[in-house]
Amino acid sequence: MEELDPDHLGYIEIWQLESLFLQGPSGQGYGNYSSALSINSQALSQNLVPPPRRGIAARWTRRARNYVSEYWKRIWVMGVWIALMGGLFTWKFIQYKQRRGAFEVMGYCVCTAKGAAETLKLNMAIILLPVCRNTITLLRNAKLGSIIPFDDNLNFHKTIAVAIALGVIVHGGVHLACDFPRILHAPDKKWNLIAGDFKYKRPDYWFFVRSTEGVTGVIMVVLMIVAFTLATRWFRRNLVKSHLPGPLQRLAGFNAFWFSHHLFIIVYICLFIHGICLFLTHTWYKKTTWMYLCLPILIYMGERCLRFFRSGTTGMKIMKVAVYPGNVLTLHMNKPQGFKYKSGQYVFLQCPDISPFEWHPFSITSAPADDYISVHIRTSGDWTQELKRIFSEVCERPMGGKSGLLRKDCNMIDGEEQKLPRILLDGPYGAPAQDYKKYEVMLLVGLGIGATPFISILKDMLNSLRFIEAQEDGASLSDNSTQTKKEPNCVKTRAYFYWVTREQGSFDWFKGIMNEIAECDQKGIIELHNYLTSVYEEGDARSALITMLQALNQAKNGVDILSGTRVRTHLGRPKWRKVFSKMATNHKGERIGVFYCGAPVLANDLRSLCQEYNDKYSNTYGTRFDFHKENF
Numbered sequence: 001m002e003e004l005d006p007d008h009l010g011y012i013e014i015w016q017l018e019s020l021f022l023q024g025p026s027g028q029g030y031g032n033y034s035s036a037l038s039i040n041s042q043a044l045s046q047n048l049v050p051p052p053r054r055g056i057a058a059r060w061t062r063r064a065r066n067y068v069s070e071y072w073k074r075i076w077v078m079g080v081w082i083a084l085m086g087g088l089f090t091w092k093f094i095q096y097k098q099r100r101g102a103f104e105v106m107g108y109c110v111c112t113a114k115g116a117a118e119t120l121k122l123n124m125a126i127i128l129l130p131v132c133r134n135t136i137t138l139l140r141n142a143k144l145g146s147i148i149p150f151d152d153n154l155n156f157h158k159t160i161a162v163a164i165a166l167g168v169i170v171h172g173g174v175h176l177a178c179d180f181p182r183i184l185h186a187p188d189k190k191w192n193l194i195a196g197d198f199k200y201k202r203p204d205y206w207f208f209v210r211s212t213e214g215v216t217g218v219i220m221v222v223l224m225i226v227a228f229t230l231a232t233r234w235f236r237r238n239l240v241k242s243h244l245p246g247p248l249q250r251l252a253g254f255n256a257f258w259f260s261h262h263l264f265i266i267v268y269i270c271l272f273i274h275g276i277c278l279f280l281t282h283t284w285y286k287k288t289t290w291m292y293l294c295l296p297i298l299i300y301m302g303e304r305c306l307r308f309f310r311s312g313t314t315g316m317k318i319m320k321v322a323v324y325p326g327n328v329l330t331l332h333m334n335k336p337q338g339f340k341y342k343s344g345q346y347v348f349l350q351c352p353d354i355s356p357f358e359w360h361p362f363s364i365t366s367a368p369a370d371d372y373i374s375v376h377i378r379t380s381g382d383w384t385q386e387l388k389r390i391f392s393e394v395c396e397r398p399m400g401g402k403s404g405l406l407r408k409d410c411n412m413i414d415g416e417e418q419k420l421p422r423i424l425l426d427g428p429y430g431a432p433a434q435d436y437k438k439y440e441v442m443l444l445v446g447l448g449i450g451a452t453p454f455i456s457i458l459k460d461m462l463n464s465l466r467f468i469e470a471q472e473d474g475a476s477l478s479d480n481s482t483q484t485k486k487e488p489n490c491v492k493t494r495a496y497f498y499w500v501t502r503e504q505g506s507f508d509w510f511k512g513i514m515n516e517i518a519e520c521d522q523k524g525i526i527e528l529h530n531y532l533t534s535v536y537e538e539g540d541a542r543s544a545l546i547t548m549l550q551a552l553n554q555a556k557n558g559v560d561i562l563s564g565t566r567v568r569t570h571l572g573r574p575k576w577r578k579v580f581s582k583m584a585t586n587h588k589g590e591r592i593g594v595f596y597c598g599a600p601v602l603a604n605d606l607r608s609l610c611q612e613y614n615d616k617y618s619n620t621y622g623t624r625f626d627f628h629k630e631n632f
């Protein structure tokens with residue numbers, strides 16, 4: 001198990017260096033990457049890359065080919081979806097065009113409204129599928145991930161939501177602004193063709209609005225407006241909070257989004273009713289709304305039941321709790337029987353003492369072969385802060401001189417048993433990083449707490465390494481390496497892990513694993529690169545002193561003075577172009593998995609670099625960078 005205490009030998013804190021200089025640290029955060037990216041290592045790339053074929057046509061062909069080869073999964077899924085919508089719209093449009101009565105009275109308006117309604121039925125059904133997390137995790141494991149872009153599930157969900165919004169506008173708008181007025185003012189000859197549907201009584205405008213169809217329609221639109229608004233990024237991620245007046249501030253944030261999303265239960269009930277009570281209930285018309293909705297709703301209800309029963313009520317046995325610098329709480333929990341997961345996956349945690357309704361996702365940081373499940377939780381808002389507070393209350397205070405670390409195997413304090421807060425766990429769920437096994441070469445980039453999914457991957461690789469070494473030494477296998485037994489090939493794998501963090505204290509989170517890798521990985525299979533961004537950039541005079549001290553200390557006792565681990569810490573941000581160039585030349589002809597987890601700002605830059613290097617290298621050497629990202 002991971003060693004939690006910091007190793008003080010050879011460890012200095014950045015502030016201690018401050019006194020050597022008049023000026024404090026720049027304190028820059030992880031801000032503008034483009035400046036770092038514009039430091040163009042042209043000389044390097046010029047030597048490495050043969051000039052690409054010239055000409056606009058050649059360039060566009062190359063780009064198009066790379067685009068298709070990167071996004072072909074998205075392209076076909078979107079293609080099928082758009083074709084389905086187009087097909088349904090056209091089918092319904094033509095059907096109503098051929099119906100004499102309705103078409104004579106309402107013309108193309110009724111065709112358009114009914115066409116849009118048909119796409120709404122489809123979209124209201126399939127919008128549930130991308131959020132069936134258990135089903136997706138299952139399908140992902142069944143290797144369907146090679147043809148379906150499961151990582152894009154939430155984007156697809158949101159795209160369908162946009163189509164629904166458009167569908168509602170067209171369907172509702174055309175009915176209100178065109179169909180109803182035309183029925184009201186139709187000449188008698190035409191009116192007689194549809195009079196039977198209205199019991200031969202001319203309706204007034206409010207008849208439509210007051211009818212079951214009208215009322216359910218209005219309810220759906222109002223609830224959708226509320227839920228759609230609170231689901232937007234600005235509300236969900238708290239970005240508008242400071243702009244809202246006091247009482248409305250509670251409407252911003254994840255919880256408001258989450259609870260308002262449950263208004264969709266009422267929307268679905270209304271939709272069922274709306275689809276049954278139709279004005280133009282001709283004998284030829286089949287009511288099909290329920291047919292579209294039944295299966296997806298059943299699957300989604302199955303999901304919710306599974307989540308409810310699987311998470312249980314008794315809670316996990318907590319084996320260890322620690323609070324690290326940078327406000328990170330670590331929980332080590334016992335692994336329930338039969339709980340299987342892959343590195344890179346995540347779980348949902350609930351703490352009934354805080355709220356019986358809130359489930360929060362956290363990447364698993366232990367390896368599948370470990371006999372415990374661990375998560376590292378950074379306090380960022382109400383729930384995580386409260387979690388840290390209630391655990392800190394029942395756990396032992398930090399011991400003096402332990403650099404602010406709270407450390408505890410915390411069932412007993414002074415011989416008395418402490419009641420720990422209950423934690424319920426639901427999962428595991430699939431995430432992009434779990435696909436790391438598809439690649440023999442990986443570039444893992446974690447920003448701050450975004451390192452968590454990769455720590456599990458590194459631990460898993462380390463277990464495999466140990467297994468292989470034990471095999472080579474002819475040593476008998478330890479119990480917990482049975483899982484890695486099946487993967488003797490992983491020695492071919494190379495992982496480059498770049499961890500970029502703002503605070504020096506963050507290195508304590510994963511100190512144990514860093515040291516273990518540095519000690520055990522004699523074959524150089526895992527390359528670790530720590531970057532500290534809150535201090536001086538490399539090249540600054542002050543950084544020269546730190547670098548010198550680092551070198552001295554590392555030579556003397558093998559420990560980096562900044563991280564307190566055996567892994568060397570670099571100052572500033574990685575020069576990503578250099579990193580990509582190095583990987584492209586060292587792994588010519590290989591497919592390189594680039595996995596990123598952290599704030600979106602760097603994701604865009606890494607994605608562009610992958611595209612750029614694919615443009616340069618894939619046609620010449622066959623080297624490809626496949627980008628996968630996860631944003632917390």
Ligand SMILES: Cc1cc2nc3c(=O)[nH]c(=O)nc-3n(C[C@H](O)[C@H](O)[C@H](O)COP(=O)(O)OP(=O)(O)OC[C@H]3O[C@@H](n4cnc5c(N)ncnc54)[C@H](O)[C@@H]3O)c2cc1C
Nearest residue numbers: 254359360361362363376377378380381382383384452632
């Ligand atoms: C797949 C995944 C894996 C994650 N892994 C880790 C991890 O290993 N370590 C870690 O420290 N953090 C992780 N996070 C982020 C973590 O879930 C949030 O920081 C936490 O839920 C914040 O809750 P809060 O109420 O304290 O903060 P808030 O201030 O309410 O929220 C902070 C941010 O977290 C988001 N968030 C809040 N509640 C939820 C929720 N129930 N579900 C999804 N997002 C939410 C909000 O949109 C906001 O952007 C992960 C998130 C995801 C989606």
Ligand code: HEM
Nearest residue numbers: 127128131154157158161162164227228231232233261264
């Ligand atoms: C008709 C419209 C919509 C319906 C029926 C719908 C339904 C759902 C459902 C059932 C879930 C799953 C909740 C769960 O069980 O975990 C969900 C999740 C989600 N929805 Fe929607 N939704 C709609 C519109 C939107 C819109 C407009 C957005 C954003 C712009 C959005 C964003 C999300 C997100 C981000 C999640 C995932 C939450 C998470 O798992 O972290 N949805 N939606």
